[in-house]
Amino acid sequence: MSLTPENYPKDYRAGFTSFVGRPNAGKSTLTNALVGQKVAITSSKPQTTRHTIRGIVHRPEHQLVIVDTPGLHRPRTLLGQRLNDLVAETLGEVDAVGFCLPANEKIGPGDKFIAQKLGGLPPRTPIVALVTKTDLVTPAQLAEQLLAVSQLGDELLAPKGFAAVVPVSAKDGYQVEEVIGVLAKLMPQSPPLYPDGELTDEPEMKMISELIREAALEGVRDELPHSLAVVVEEIIPREDRPADNPMVDIHVNVFVERPSQKSIIIGKGGSRLRDVGTRARKEIEALLGTKVYLDLHVKVAKEWQRDPKQLGRLGF
Numbered sequence: 001m002s003l004t005p006e007n008y009p010k011d012y013r014a015g016f017t018s019f020v021g022r023p024n025a026g027k028s029t030l031t032n033a034l035v036g037q038k039v040a041i042t043s044s045k046p047q048t049t050r051h052t053i054r055g056i057v058h059r060p061e062h063q064l065v066i067v068d069t070p071g072l073h074r075p076r077t078l079l080g081q082r083l084n085d086l087v088a089e090t091l092g093e094v095d096a097v098g099f100c101l102p103a104n105e106k107i108g109p110g111d112k113f114i115a116q117k118l119g120g121l122p123p124r125t126p127i128v129a130l131v132t133k134t135d136l137v138t139p140a141q142l143a144e145q146l147l148a149v150s151q152l153g154d155e156l157l158a159p160k161g162f163a164a165v166v167p168v169s170a171k172d173g174y175q176v177e178e179v180i181g182v183l184a185k186l187m188p189q190s191p192p193l194y195p196d197g198e199l200t201d202e203p204e205m206k207m208i209s210e211l212i213r214e215a216a217l218e219g220v221r222d223e224l225p226h227s228l229a230v231v232v233e234e235i236i237p238r239e240d241r242p243a244d245n246p247m248v249d250i251h252v253n254v255f256v257e258r259p260s261q262k263s264i265i266i267g268k269g270g271s272r273l274r275d276v277g278t279r280a281r282k283e284i285e286a287l288l289g290t291k292v293y294l295d296l297h298v299k300v301a302k303e304w305q306r307d308p309k310q311l312g313r314l315g316f
């Protein structure tokens with residue numbers, strides 16, 4: 001029998017949690033592992049998560065709603081500041097924060113910067129340290145990192161420190177269920193917030209633009225992630241299609257900052273853009289469950305990261 005707001009165990013817990021951590025710490029991959037389906041985009045390039053995407057973890061005794069925040073980092077451009085505002089806003093509203101620190105990298109200034117920010121959250125918000133990517137280190141290295149992480153909490157989150165320090169590998173599934181359990185215990189007693197089986201409430205347009213962004217970033221150089229914005233202009237059901245075989249036309253603008261970046265995205269004779277389109281289309285078809293015609297246009301919007309008007313137009 002599925003859970004409803006009227007029929008749920010009396011000690012049921014439900015609430016919001018958010019993962020923070022420096023770029024590449026493994027936040028998106030962990031979200032996907034917890035939810036069990038691809039919802040947040042992942043890539044080996046830092047800062048690919050621009051939008052707040054929620055994954056929802058359902059268990060018989062609790063529900064976790066995960067808000068996936070962009071990588072916290074020191075503000076550099078206007079876009080950077082906006083990302084930070086977004087992170088601060090998101091974190092003010094959650095019941096617990098998961099702070100991701102990779103097991104295979106020494107704690108650095110970026111981690112300390114984030115820990116300091118977390119120290120400024122309302123005193124009731126518990127913070128769980130998640131030591132990610134444990135598959136990449138030996139048990140001895142892991143033990144050392146767990147100790148270093150606890151010390152970081154004692155130093156910068158005094159007097160409470162971390163509510164827990166949990167090692168996890170999203171890649172091989174080690175301790176994924178433990179992470180859910182630890183976070184769930186920190187949620188308030190509450191009826192389920194979302195119906196059973198719902199995995200994300202992210203609007204389709206955002207998910208589509210994330211899929212295209214992910215495809216467009218595949219295999220490109222480091223400078224591009226910050227310079228790329230994807231805007232889905234419209235989604236139109238194709239007329240004159242048989243009812244059992246529908247199709248939608250999706251018109252998309254891909255914005256870059258410089259003509260040279262436009263050439264990178266398009267590739268020789270348009271070959272790269274065709275590949276990006278094919279890969280993204282397959283993912284979008286799987287998401288929507290219908291055939292898709294994807295119309296991609298690459299445009300140059302100079303310095304869009306620094307221009308408030310352009311940022312607004314691009315949905316930031």
Ligand SMILES: Nc1nc2c(ncn2[C@@H]2O[C@H](COP(=O)(O)OP(=O)(O)OP(=O)(O)O)[C@@H](O)[C@H]2O)c(=O)[nH]1
Binds near residue numbers: 021022043045070136
């Ligand atoms: N070996 C291993 N690699 C991992 C694991 N989790 C994440 N990764 C890799 O680490 C890289 C970054 O992971 P993401 O999940 O995109 O990191 P993120 O923190 O969301 O990154 P941003 O969006 O840049 O903030 C990717 O190449 C992942 O495949 C893990 O448990 N084990």
